[in-house]
Amino acid sequence: MNEAKNGAVSEAVNAPATSVASTVIVGAGPAGIRAAQTLLAHGLRPCLLDESLRGGGQVYRRQPEHFKRSAKALYGFEAGKAESVHTTIDQLQAEIDYRPETLVWNAESRTLDTLHNGRAAQVPFKHLIVATGATDRILPVPGWTLPGVYSLGAAQIALKFQGCAIGQRVVFAGSGPLLYLVAYQYAKAGATVAAVLDSSPFSAQTRALPALLGQPSTLAKGLYYRAWLTAHGVPVHQGVHLHDIQGERRVSGVSWQQGNQRKNLVCDALAFAHALRSETQLADLLGCDFAWSALNRAWLPTRDAAGRSSVEGVYLAGDGAGIMGADAAEMAGELAALTLLGDLGYRIDRARSIELQRQLAAIQRFRQGLETAFPFPEDWAAKAPDSLIVCRCEEVSAGEIRQTVAEGHWEINRVKAMCRVGMGRCQGRMCGLAATEIVAHASGREVACVGRLRGQAPIKPLPFGVEAEQ
Amino acid sequence: MALLKRLAERDRAVLPFTLDGQPASGLQGDTLLTAVLTAEDSLRGSDFSGEPRAGFCLMGACQDCWVKLGDGRRVRACSTLLEANVCVTREPGRSL
Numbered sequence: 001m002n003e004a005k006n007g008a009v010s011e012a013v014n015a016p017a018t019s020v021a022s023t024v025i026v027g028a029g030p031a032g033i034r035a036a037q038t039l040l041a042h043g044l045r046p047c048l049l050d051e052s053l054r055g056g057g058q059v060y061r062r063q064p065e066h067f068k069r070s071a072k073a074l075y076g077f078e079a080g081k082a083e084s085v086h087t088t089i090d091q092l093q094a095e096i097d098y099r100p101e102t103l104v105w106n107a108e109s110r111t112l113d114t115l116h117n118g119r120a121a122q123v124p125f126k127h128l129i130v131a132t133g134a135t136d137r138i139l140p141v142p143g144w145t146l147p148g149v150y151s152l153g154a155a156q157i158a159l160k161f162q163g164c165a166i167g168q169r170v171v172f173a174g175s176g177p178l179l180y181l182v183a184y185q186y187a188k189a190g191a192t193v194a195a196v197l198d199s200s201p202f203s204a205q206t207r208a209l210p211a212l213l214g215q216p217s218t219l220a221k222g223l224y225y226r227a228w229l230t231a232h233g234v235p236v237h238q239g240v241h242l243h244d245i246q247g248e249r250r251v252s253g254v255s256w257q258q259g260n261q262r263k264n265l266v267c268d269a270l271a272f273a274h275a276l277r278s279e280t281q282l283a284d285l286l287g288c289d290f291a292w293s294a295l296n297r298a299w300l301p302t303r304d305a306a307g308r309s310s311v312e313g314v315y316l317a318g319d320g321a322g323i324m325g326a327d328a329a330e331m332a333g334e335l336a337a338l339t340l341l342g343d344l345g346y347r348i349d350r351a352r353s354i355e356l357q358r359q360l361a362a363i364q365r366f367r368q369g370l371e372t373a374f375p376f377p378e379d380w381a382a383k384a385p386d387s388l389i390v391c392r393c394e395e396v397s398a399g400e401i402r403q404t405v406a407e408g409h410w411e412i413n414r415v416k417a418m419c420r421v422g423m424g425r426c427q428g429r430m431c432g433l434a435a436t437e438i439v440a441h442a443s444g445r446e447v448a449c450v451g452r453l454r455g456q457a458p459i460k461p462l463p464f465g466v467e468a469e470q
Numbered sequence: 471m472a473l474l475k476r477l478a479e480r481d482r483a484v485l486p487f488t489l490d491g492q493p494a495s496g497l498q499g500d501t502l503l504t505a506v507l508t509a510e511d512s513l514r515g516s517d518f519s520g521e522p523r524a525g526f527c528l529m530g531a532c533q534d535c536w537v538k539l540g541d542g543r544r545v546r547a548c549s550t551l552l553e554a555n556v557c558v559t560r561e562p563g564r565s566l
Contacts, residue, residue: 051549053549058529063479065499066498066499135531147511147524148524151526151527154529162479189477190477191477249522250473250512250522269473279531392516393533395516426531429532430532
């Protein structure tokens, strides 16, 4: 394969000759794309593996090529950023080894196992940037398996990627910045938004203001969506506890508790989530150290301020190592690439690296403010009825998890072994967090003290009869 | 009855396919999920109760939108683009 193009960049004598395949990035979202761009600018051509059809990640998910809506229509205030990320991947892809529609399903001893078009292949690496992103953080509610119920991210993808609303009359619920953004995008696109049900009380958002003022433009956008919805007659309710979603074979309504009142609404679709959770399975299989993050209420792979994981040669960037959002992901991708290059002996702009670290620290403080504004509903587990289906893959209920705890089990992997929660096809991506909350509550332990659901290969299901590349 | 509602990008080529052996159609650029759910209200039955499911995350993570194609492949409907004349079969699931 091609050797690295050095250009004006000097390489230390002992730096390894770096071929296309030896530096690999997993994930072509904002972090992965900026990382690839930075590596290439220094003469190092990475291999960029991405599960999606087109780069951009979930936040800047692109519509199919022949669709006609403008970036402004799709991404609103973020149109400029989205276009910049898309232009970058379009320009890069001829110069790097870009492999879309490629699932990385295992990592072992410096080799990634991939699947593309039903064919398995191995990608060896010496240096790896893991930019695996996030999915919605889900706290199940009775009725959430009904057709017509989607995650907030899903509702947004239906609109951005397919030009569809998830229903005729849609309710948005949960909390986090995405809640108001998606409701706004739906209303703006002509959908009927029946209500926004925010689990966080208004007082929390007032309390968070001082920290949020650190990123005034982001705060202003959040306030704008909220004000726009109110101005356009969309009811917004705060301090809401979702009681259940009703329907026989599809959604027909939702009921919730607000203070002492029970309220109902007719709808044919509902999207909900409580912010995001990191996709950490790959970091886990790579042997990265994990630590409890109180801010994310999750176990996360540890990284130093420059983006290094605990495993030599493995770097972490973007929401996959802790939720910080798309702007931070772009910065963290560039930073991890600069760190990697510096570690390899390339001459890098140290001042830029320090500036990126400073900006990321500022976003982290803002993130603390968001957590105050949209607090995790800590009473969720206590309120979850025994009949609630927690694991949608294998239909394991809250009551079955509690029964397992009553039999003396409290470590989440042990609970999984006993009652199969988290063992289904999604590998706990949808239910793992909720199961952990229930185990912690039922066993009287802190949620940080019931263990960490381990990742297992294949991290996503593989079809039978996979052909291996020769 | 349709679950999803098209709001934009309606001016696209129509692609015929079959759904459970019956003639159906979607638009070029639709995922299988979109093509099915703009006409119908489920994609599969649960493996544990047979209850209808229609996907959940739309980003290839929840594994709740698998359908079967004519060539025997099982694919995630949210991550697979519709091709003309493809045969899509929905699996009814099972009850315990």
